[in-house]
Amino acid sequence: MATRRIRARRGDGALLRDEILCAAEQLLVETGTEDALTLRAVAGRAGVSTPSVYLHFADKEALVEAVCLRVWDELGALFAEAAASCDDPFLALGRCGRAYARFALDHPVQYRVLMMRPSTGEDAAAACLRHMVGAVAACVETGVLRGEPEKLALALWSAVHGCVSLFIAQPSFPWPDDREALIDTVVRAAGFGGAMYSRLPRDLPPSAELAEELDEFGARVTTRTRARAKR
Amino acid sequence: MATRRIRARRGDGALLRDEILCAAEQLLVETGTEDALTLRAVAGRAGVSTPSVYLHFADKEALVEAVCLRVWDELGALFAEAAASCDDPFLALGRCGRAYARFALDHPVQYRVLMMRPSTGEDAAAACLRHMVGAVAACVETGVLRGEPEKLALALWSAVHGCVSLFIAQPSFPWPDDREALIDTVVRAAGFGGAMYSRLPRDLPPSAELAEELDEFGARVTTRTRARAKR
């Protein structure tokens, strides 16, 4: 902790950058909050004086953002894995949504800092949306989703981001026991919603009538699915 | 600003509480960020010394929460208005969703502070969910939605919260021009998704097959709606 770092050799000044990032990440994960991420604490853990941080980061904000961005590569890998895990693009989309949620809940502090604050995380958000658009586009291509992929992706992204961000930001809220199941519900509902919204007219039939149609549709798909399963 | 406040009379000490809240709310709205809400600035605007704030608020966090909670009554009124504006519960649910989004975007700072931070806003979140459950329950009663109202409400809430929280937290993101339209998409998709998710089997048919079913369903509802419109 308080052990002074041996000064880097000439030309290796950038080594400190990585050590600072590691120290900051440790602090963030250990304490579970970015409030513990003071420049003094980070520098102390890196075995370096406080202003040395400014040799590699413009200000505290830049350090925090850089730390949180470190985990963002994982998201790309998780998405790729989820997308490749299954031939059917609609099922793959669902897995992507679940993978996204897992990623966010695995890195709650980083997710909150980058996604729930103004003036940070624009790049991270762009990456999220880009991945979403990719998974959605495959569904549009096969016709199960209809509409502009951007718009659809934003709607799906909103749903899953909303769910996990509530979990993260309101940890003491009496959520249902099985969060996994709730995420599943949200992802499925968002997917179905995306499939429906551009197929239904703007002027909806009255609820009772719509309910009947929905019942009928649901029953037909269910029986056909069961029949196929028996084959 | 720097004009000293005339000391309240005996028994009227609580008057200061309201004046502090007003000063803080002004600062919050004027600057657009809670970072400007320092105790010194608030006390100064209220014409009072800094530690006087502690006569009415346990700490800064309590002050900030109290300030942000001030606008939350509006949400109840907006929900009630949206729910009463239309007989059909499913349409009313959509209007509730849009009202929720409007509320959040009208009070971005308050919404962010209470909903996107840990250890604050539990009551606010509970209020949001409660209103949602009310609007959803009416839909479940008429059969257009199916399933547990709590679960459904959480899914719908997630979707609209996700959308507005992204808008609020990422103001510099290149969002589509018409945010209103995007909110509309999200609300509609979430509503349809909620209607579908418990009607469809867990094992979905392959995408291509599902796409056909969806097309057929959409076409039937559309033609029937048009026919009804001509009548």
Add this chain to the structure above:
DNA sequence: TCGTCAACTTGACGGCGTCAACCTAGAAGC
């Protein structure tokens, strides 16, 4: 008129982000 106590103020403390000025070790030139 006077004591009392509610309604504040004073002054200080430690911690924070940030910055200008200073040091210092090790590679380069002679």
Add this chain to the structure above:
DNA sequence: GCTTCTAGGTTGACGCCGTCAAGTTGACGA
């Protein structure tokens, strides 16, 4: 081997922050 120079840091200070213990003030009841 000695000097010089500069990359790679450190020192010490500034102003702002939230918070608190102790002091002050002035309206009201007796």
